[in-house]
Amino acid sequence: MHQRRCLQLAAACWISGFxxxxxxxxxxxxxxxxxxxxxxxxxxxxxxxxxxxxxxxxANEAELFFISVLFLLIPVTLILISYAFIVQAVLRIRSAEGRRKAFGTCGSHLIVVVLFYGTAIYMYLQPPSPASKDRGKMVSLFYGIITPMLNPLIYTLRNKELILLTLLYDVEQ
Structure with a gap:
């Protein structure tokens, strides 16, 4: 990806979120x-x-629901589609060790994605009910605190393996 496209995507995320x-x-x-x-x-x-x-x-709840679909369901769908392509690429790796490392790395990233989007979707796209009040508080802790705390750990620890895996895949080709 060109640096300009990367900057445009990052700017679009920041501007739309803000x-x-x-x-x-x-x-x-x-x-x-x-x-x-x-x-x-x-x-x-x-x-x-x-x-x-x-x-x-x-009206506010309907608008919140629409925005939640836009900011939650569309990105998670695109992420899951990209993971399907990643799985196809990983399955083409010849060595079992390379596939194991790739699935380990992708698996940990996917866990964070599921934790964040799963809890946020549950929180924002469920119909309102009095029974879900306390559950909503606990669920919000996951996407608001737990997942952001896990991100640095998972992405920094696993990125070294991902770089090595990429080099291994390039050598096998």
Whole structure:
């Protein structure tokens, strides 16, 4: 990938994420609040703040659902498709040791993807219900704290193996 394309993709991610945050926060904070209620959540996320409103939040919830599909389902689908291509490439590696290392590296990356997207999808794309209130708090810890803490460990420890694996694959070709 050319450096310019990489910068464009990174800029698109930053700009769309920032724009989404500003819009969601602005719309949510403009909703009227009912008295002096507390946010019953670990984080001041949009769904938790919408529960504090006295007004009808149907439009905000629909918009949040649409944005969640856009920012969660589309990327995770593209990631899973790319992993299918990676699996095809790994299966073409001749040595069993090379395949084992590749699957180990990809497997750890895939675990982080599933932890992050799985919990975020569960949190933002489930229908609202009073029974899911406490579960939502715990689930938000995974995509908000646990997964980001695991990322540096997995990506730094496994990248050395990935570089060696790439060199091994190039030598076998």
């Amino acid at each position: 724009s989404n945050s500003v819009l969601q926060s602005t719309w949510t904070l403009q909703m009227p609040r009912c008295g002096h209620r507390k946010v019953d959540h670990f984080f001041c996320e949009v769904p938790a703040l919408l529960k504090l409103s006295c007004a009808d939040t149907t």
